[in-house]
Amino acid sequence: MATEIERKFLVEGDFLSEATSKTRIVQGYICSEKGRTVRVRIRDDKGYLTVKGAASSSGLSRYEFEREVPLEDAEQMLRLCEQESINKERYLVPYKGHTWEVDVFHGHNEGLILAEIELSREDEPFERPSWLGKEVTGDRRYYNSVLTRTPFHIFEEK
Numbered sequence: 001m002a003t004e005i006e007r008k009f010l011v012e013g014d015f016l017s018e019a020t021s022k023t024r025i026v027q028g029y030i031c032s033e034k035g036r037t038v039r040v041r042i043r044d045d046k047g048y049l050t051v052k053g054a055a056s057s058s059g060l061s062r063y064e065f066e067r068e069v070p071l072e073d074a075e076q077m078l079r080l081c082e083q084e085s086i087n088k089e090r091y092l093v094p095y096k097g098h099t100w101e102v103d104v105f106h107g108h109n110e111g112l113i114l115a116e117i118e119l120s121r122e123d124e125p126f127e128r129p130s131w132l133g134k135e136v137t138g139d140r141r142y143y144n145s146v147l148t149r150t151p152f153h154i155f156e157e158k
Contacts, residue, residue: 004052004064005122008142011113013131015102019091025103028081032145039145040069040077043090047074059138060122083148084108096127108151114142 027041035054040047047070053063069077078085087107093100098117105112114136117126136142141150 002064003061005061005119006116007060007135007137009115009135010133011102011115011131012133015093015131018093020094021092023090025088025090026085028078028085029145029148030080032082037145040074042074045071047071058122086144086148095129098126109147112152
């Protein structure tokens, strides 16, 4: 299995003019227990099945196993998911040697915009674009698996 190392931030500025691509993502969780998730995702016209392990104590890294599956299988697996699906558009935004993935959420998470950067090591330096806001790495409320059960507007209102 590969180890995924990423940091996650709220977005507070205009990133769209810097985006180089956009894809539509629908994803759901077959299992979303603390320490492990099994996710099914449709990204444009391709299906994926992903298994993720527990996050490290810093929240920066975790094990990840992902494989492409036939689109029809992914569509069927979405029906097995625990809660509401996540609907979002993902924009790729290159910035000073890294590519940011910026997710604009729709449906029950409308209004939430998150940016993630994948790193090769936990202490890898990177420059922050001007449109980044507060870092939420390790804040479970912003995990997609949690957002299926507790939409962000519920905890943002508190």
